[in-house]
Amino acid sequence: MLKKGGNAKQKNKLGLIDSYIEEVNADMTHDLQMSFVIAQSGISGVKDYLPQLIKIYQEAEKHNLNTPKIYPQHLKSLAKALEEVKKEVCFINYYIDILLMDLCESITKDIPIEICSIKECINQAFQQYPYRSDEQSLIMHYSLDFSDFTFKGNKRLMKYVFFCLIRNAIKQIKQTDGGNIKFSSRKEGNYSYLTLKYTGLIKCQKKFKRIFSKFCPFSTYNIGLGSHFCHRIMRNIGGDITCKFKKNKYILFDLCFPHII
Known part of the structure; x- marks a missing residue:
């Protein structure tokens, strides 16, 4: 070092x-x-x-x-x-x-930027995610009852970002034998935020300081593949992604998108 x-x-x-x-x-x-x-x-x-x-x-x-x-x-x-x-x-x-x-x-550079709807991106991800066995039944009860917003990004890349988050949700629900997924949105200053919360008896006890690190041992955090990828894509479009955790309560991902100028 x-x-x-x-x-x-x-x-x-x-x-x-x-x-x-x-x-x-x-x-x-x-x-x-x-x-x-x-x-x-x-x-x-x-x-x-x-x-x-x-x-x-x-x-x-x-x-x-x-x-x-x-x-x-x-x-x-x-x-x-x-x-x-x-x-x-x-x-x-x-x-x-x-x-x-x-x-x-x-691979992710020079990809065309387009106007995207956050709800369309989420719906596409849930519909096209490669579910295994009975996984789809685990996350049937999710709600998109929140205010839609648009942002500049790439629909294909955002689909993979949500693929990672869906995979993490499935992993958590399987490990906790229950729980669900909740979406919400808000606007603060020049940014729109999408919050994705997994609720249930979350077993992870480690701090989340390194989950977006490229070489982070994801199994340590019970998070799974792709957190670094999500972080890089969000930063590439001028946004960010953060994570909060409360033992036996929830894991929360907050995605930040700059307003379209």
């Missing part, structure tokens, strides 16, 4: 090492994602013909043809298996997308 006023060459060397690590990680992540894209393509192909094969097997069973025995419950789970695998692939791709964008800042 560098001391205050340390050698400039040493700082530059550490910066080069950091850049190299990010580049290698990004290459590995991209290759991994390509493997999942190929797997997803194969799943889609099998999904087109599997129902027909199951139907043919059932017909063969009815006519007492010599077929391998497949128990009804296994046949039923087989019909659902591909959809579950597809969900898992989508979920992993979501994680890889976040990692790529977080590791390579150039």
Whole structure:
């Protein structure tokens, strides 16, 4: 660790090492994602013909043809298996997308800025989030009963910001066996604020000083992937994101958006 006023060459060397690590990680992540894209393509192909094969097997069973025995419950789970695998692939791709964008800042640079509605961004995120198993049922009870506002940003990037926050909410609700998500908005000076609160028996006991740090061990805070990414995107559009925590009560994320001039 560098001391205050340390050698400039040493700082530059550490910066080069950091850049190299990010580049290698990004290459590995991209290759991994390509493997999942190929797997997803194969799943889609099998999904087109599997129902027909199951139907043919059932017909063969009815006519007492010599077929391998497949128990009804296994046949039923087989019909659902591909959809579950597809969900898992989508979920992993979501994680890889976040990692790529977080590791390579150039990916999020030069992206067109547009006028966005905060409610539209949230709705899109909840509709397109790659839910696993019964996760969607955990967060069905959320309300967008607050004043909408517009801001300058990018809808695609904001979708991923809310993907991260949704994932964190699901993680908390699973760990606390209950709780819900509450949204609210307000205006203060030249900024509009969106508050996202997870309520329930929050078990995290650590302070949240480092959750937006790039190399923060997120599992320590029970927060999950993407907090650094959210922080960087919010700062890129001239805003900010902060976090507050009260044990056994709530975790609160406050997103700050500058007014459109």
